[in-house]
Amino acid sequence: MSTLILIVEDEEDILELMEFNLGREGFETMGFLNTKRVIEVLEEEKVDLILMDRNLPGTEGSEFVASLRRSGINTPVIFISAKDKDEHIEEGFERGGDDYLTKPFSMKELVLRVKAILRRTQKTSTEGNVTYRDITLNLASRTVIIENSLIELTKLEFDLLYALMGNQNIVLDREYLLEHVWGGDEMYQDRTVNVAINRLKEKIDPDKSKEYIKTVRGVGYTLC
Amino acid sequence: MSTLILIVEDEEDILELMEFNLGREGFETMGFLNTKRVIEVLEEEKVDLILMDRNLPGTEGSEFVASLRRSGINTPVIFISAKDKDEHIEEGFERGGDDYLTKPFSMKELVLRVKAILRRTQKTSTEGNVTYRDITLNLASRTVIIENSLIELTKLEFDLLYALMGNQNIVLDREYLLEHVWGGDEMYQDRTVNVAINRLKEKIDPDKSKEYIKTVRGVGYTLC
DNA sequence: TACTACTATCACCGTTTGATTACAATAGTT
DNA sequence: AACTATTGTAATCAAACGGTGATAGTAGTA
Structure with missing residues (x-):
């Protein structure tokens, strides 16, 4: 039973880099350049974690997550953004994010935060x-x-x-x-x-x- | 049923500042300047979150948390430190930290990260x-x-x-x-x-x- | 095979445990 | 104050559990 991470990131090279690094750690990833097909996927697949860029063309990533939460989807989310001002961090958290990474970030930190979140949320399912x-x-x-x-x-x-x-x-x-x-x-x-x-x-x-x-x-x- | 946050921070003014800001958000706090009496408290009180300075005189904060984990105490931990190099972040996470804040940090971000962790760990505390x-x-x-x-x-x-x-x-x-x-x-x-x-x-x-x-x-x- | 020492199995029955009912104490309401 | 709702405790009952003794079985040994 592997862990599936869904990534929404409009910068294609960054998306690839993230998928590569997470893949190397043994995670399965699904990358998207926008939020279009994400909801369908969330309904079909058992996604363990979402990495969501907030600076998407069109919809704001945090607005999208807020709508997920309203429809009862509680998959954990890490927001990724260039914005690092407090007000934006706040907005991201308030709308149901579990963690926050600001660009530029190292791939090492990405992997570590992903693991930390998964450690918290996956508990009890396999342990014991x-x-x-x-x-x-x-x-x-x-x-x-x-x-x-x-x-x-x-x-x-x-x-x-x-x-x-x-x-x-x-x-x-x-x-x-x-x-x-x-x-x-x-x-x-x-x-x-x-x-x-x-x-x-x-x-x-x-x-x-x-x-x-x-x-x-x-x-x-x-x-x- | 209020939320109790235990803080270990050797710089007294920073400790006070943290307690003040978290208190203002409705959290109960217990501040310590070192790890001496922390274990007893953890055994007696139901602590929801630990804020742990890693740069303590004497014991390393992360080493202390590692020993907590070994004795089966799984209270979530946010590490606080001036060190911001990847290797140290890694060490903190590996030893059972749930998040990481590097000094200097804003009180606003502290409060937000605290809330995020609590949201994740206390599950649906009031929402949903x-x-x-x-x-x-x-x-x-x-x-x-x-x-x-x-x-x-x-x-x-x-x-x-x-x-x-x-x-x-x-x-x-x-x-x-x-x-x-x-x-x-x-x-x-x-x-x-x-x-x-x-x-x-x-x-x-x-x-x-x-x-x-x-x-x-x-x-x-x-x-x- | 015969003997011995240990183990499996069975049945009995006292003990423990939980469900249920009743009652008392307390707090909240009118 | 009178009434009601809530909840802790005591009492009663039934059932499940499991320890013990008796007996049968089995492996190891000579």
Whole structure:
């Protein structure tokens, strides 16, 4: 899943330069010399960030963004402009810009500001997932997806699976699991882990064909 | 619920100037001349934004922020510095900064960048609508529309629903909800949340056919 | 094969947790 | 003041969860 950046900039050489530099950083870009077809694109494609020149012939870039906002499009925007007076900065921000670059700017700063904005806005979408083979855990939603279908786990089962998945290829002994999954000060028997593992196995692999969790006799359990 | 900005700046007159200008815009500020007591404050108070001078005597501001990030504190940061070379900008961003201001800067630009970051991070603080399935919240008018008809919610119910809708697919535990919805310093019981959720459910889905809010046993609640 | 040590599995049942209702306290309104 | 709306807390109930003991199973070893 790559990141798509839409650029509106009427100076063709600058546009190319921006596309080149962002492309080199692994971003996908779509460049436009004016705002004509931009709305259609925004409706069709999942655009992650817009770089918008404010000094466009015809429409003002900030006016265009303001109209996007009115129609409910909240894609983040970085304005680009030669104007560097406070009043213009203000106007740009007020109309829904997330950042501001004034020409001339270095390509390095462009890339850095782009990354900073994306870091802020993309959060949570990809972070917080753990994967092992065809199992995916999402920590935030506490969901478990196996082979594209949702599996229901109890809190203990989820925590247990998370402990195992966060330590792939490492054998976790019962003492460790009781400490980290069960936690607290209560004393439990080692056997408790066996039963919990068993219940977990039953849920994530009912027909026992996958063998996700391997028992290491005399030690503990592991995903490997 | 006001916005709290924490400022670390060793030049006392500049610090005062910043506090004055941000205060005038309705922000609460806490100023520090060094990083000594900052961590304690971050742990106690809900800080919305940090303004961090990089040229501090002793610790580098960016190094300090890097250590915050390592300990899991993700409060947004704007770096302030006299250094304006690319390499330093880069270092600031890489270490978890969200924006960068170089001295000398105008108070107007400071305020604008602060607002821009807050807009981005606090999401839809007052602007815009939030939707989930056939529920639409309007933050400005604090109204709730479900299936095209208006639903009356109390303040608490609205705030609770907003918290859930602003964190779709994320399980919110009771502690989080008490902190963010109830706020304040009072101590409430976890059970308080149950009852509030129950009342909210009754209003948004009287015949219990929609199942908007899912209970995650042992953890909390989520919209999913 | 026989023995041993460890593990899987099952069923039971106490504990925990959440839903729901009722009540009390408080604040806001008329 | 009387009334109403709001919301925290207590009480009750039902259900889910999970720890434990008993028993069966299995791998390792001689």
